[in-house]
Amino acid sequence: MTHFHRQAGTLFVEGVSVSQLAQQHGTPLYVYSRAALAEAWEAYAAGTALAKRHSDPNAKVKVHVAVKANSNIGVLSVFARLGAGFDIVSAGELARVLAAGGQASDTVFSGVGKSAAEMRYALQAGVKCFNVESLPELERLNAVAGELGVRAPISLRVNPDVNPKTHPYISTGLKGNKFGVAFSEARKAYATASKMPNLVVHGIDCHIGSQITETEPYLDAIDKVLELVDEIESDGTPIQHIDVGGGLGIDYGDGGSPPPKTADFVRTILDHIDDHSTKRRDVWFEPGRSLLGNSGILLTTVEYLKPGEEKNFAIVDAAMNDLSRPALYQAFHRVEPVISRDPDPEPGVLARTYDIVGPVCESGDWLARDRELLLAPGDTLAVFSAGAYGFTMASNYNTRPRAAELLVDGTEAHVVRERETVAQLFAGERVLP
Numbered sequence: 395m396t397h398f399h400r401q402a403g404t405l406f407v408e409g410v411s412v413s414q415l416a417q418q419h420g421t422p423l424y425v426y427s428r429a430a431l432a433e434a435w436e437a438y439a440a441g442t443a444l445a446k447r448h449s450d451p452n453a454k455v456k457v458h459v460a461v462k463a464n465s466n467i468g469v470l471s472v473f474a475r476l477g478a479g480f481d482i483v484s485a486g487e488l489a490r491v492l493a494a495g496g497q498a499s500d501t502v503f504s505g506v507g508k509s510a511a512e513m514r515y516a517l518q519a520g521v522k523c524f525n526v527e528s529l530p531e532l533e534r535l536n537a538v539a540g541e542l543g544v545r546a547p548i549s550l551r552v553n554p555d556v557n558p559k560t561h562p563y564i565s566t567g568l569k570g571n572k573f574g575v576a577f578s579e580a581r582k583a584y585a586t587a588s589k590m591p592n593l594v595v596h597g598i599d600c601h602i603g604s605q606i607t608e609t610e611p612y613l614d615a616i617d618k619v620l621e622l623v624d625e626i627e628s629d630g631t632p633i634q635h636i637d638v639g640g641g642l643g644i645d646y647g648d649g650g651s652p653p654p655k656t657a658d659f660v661r662t663i664l665d666h667i668d669d670h671s672t673k674r675r676d677v678w679f680e681p682g683r684s685l686l687g688n689s690g691i692l693l694t695t696v697e698y699l700k701p702g703e704e705k706n707f708a709i710v711d712a713a714m715n716d717l718s719r720p721a722l723y724q725a726f727h728r729v730e731p732v733i734s735r736d737p738d739p740e741p742g743v744l745a746r747t748y749d750i751v752g753p754v755c756e757s758g759d760w761l762a763r764d765r766e767l768l769l770a771p772g773d774t775l776a777v778f779s780a781g782a783y784g785f786t787m788a789s790n791y792n793t794r795p796r797a798a799e800l801l802v803d804g805t806e807a808h809v810v811r812e813r814e815t816v817a818q819l820f821a822g823e824r825v826l827p
């Protein structure tokens with residue numbers, strides 16, 4: 395995270411003082427680094443360049459940014475300019491991609507519950523591929539494409555039943571998950587799909603989970619998928635691409651096992667596929683967190699310090715509605731004061747072990763637990779690794795307007811989303827006549 399660094403004890407994002415941003419724009423505030431986004435993106439290209447296939451024009455690699463991780467159109471526009479494709483799970487996300495300057499023809503539509511209206515919109519926009527997750531979805535897509543007089547390009551998301559060894563809420567490739575077509579039914583499902591007049595089979599897709607810190611579960615999934623690909627092709631349906639999903643984890647600084655470096659991961663995946671395939675095929679990735687997570691921070695201000703017999707609380711102005719990962723997954727986010735304090739506490743500064751908690755009326759409303767910090771009311775704190783699944787999972791619980799979002803580019807900070815106002819929150823509501 396070299397784009398988040400300290401100068402004389404003060405945190406900077408690229409060339410901009412974080413403390414000044416907090417003063418100017420208020421908190422809670424999300425701040426992203428364009429350079430960090432670009433660096434994370436380049437790591438995927440670097441891995442591709444290291445792979446055996448790098449000079450093979452018949453074996454393309456395409457990275458589709460998982461929009462659900464961060465859907466701000468300013469952020470998406472950075473990726474669009476870098477030549478990214480996008481992975482979407484709703485019509486709303488497609489609208490954002492288009493508003494950000496992304497191409498529908500480079501967008502993949504994933505998700506387990508696509509409505510007919512969403513399919514219509516995506517077909518009219520001309521998305522590149524639908525990752526279909528069930529037989530009823532195949533039928534619906536075939537019917538909607540037929541109504542529009544087009545053929546829908548598809549992959550089937552298959553569920554390889556491997557354990558990604560991550561949090562149960564974010565593991566998706568096990569039999570008991572709601573995602574994908576069961577492995578044992580996949581061959582038949584491809585045979586069915588290939589006979590549907592308004593569908594064209596392009597590839598195969600699997601996504602086994604998120605915040606995965608080992609490569610082995612991917613290799614296990616890929617081995618199963620490749621076996622299936624051979625069967626599907628022997629049934630007469632060619633498979634042009636293999637979409638290996640997203641899921642590569644990041645280092646949250648919690649001392650847990652660090653994930654592989656993106657470039658090494660990408661190279662290993664590509665070489666494994668090429669070493670075990672009967673022929674070269676295009677490979678697609680759908681990463682979110684590994685592109686975005688460590689490219690953003692959340693700033694929050696200490697409102698009150700509340701020392702207690704059992705716990706010391708630092709009550710801050712950001713809450714579970716702004717960053718829900720700790721409440722939902724007991725997720726760890728590193729927290730540091732934006733301006734480091736002298737280890738010799740000044741008057742009024744308390745050095746203690748704190749729980750960092752928000753103003754929302756729930757005990758689950760915490761951002762961090764048991765952190766040794768030197769704090770005074772009014773201090774600004776940076777919550778790290780908040781660039782993925784931070785703002786996109788924010789809510790208005792307790793009628794709290796959502797934070798503003800800034801994108802720093804060198805010495806400039808661009809407001810890519812204004813702070814919400816309370817008036818906006820109930821603008822669509824009506825009192826009874």
Ligand code: LLP
Pocket residue numbers: 460462463481504505564601603604605639640641642680681682683684719723782783787
């Ligand atoms: N593709 C599909 C089909 C997905 O469902 C996901 C994430 C991704 C790609 C991107 O996965 P990533 O590379 O970001 O791991 N809210 C949770 C994470 C949920 C992930 C959902 N699916 C969290 O904050 O940890």
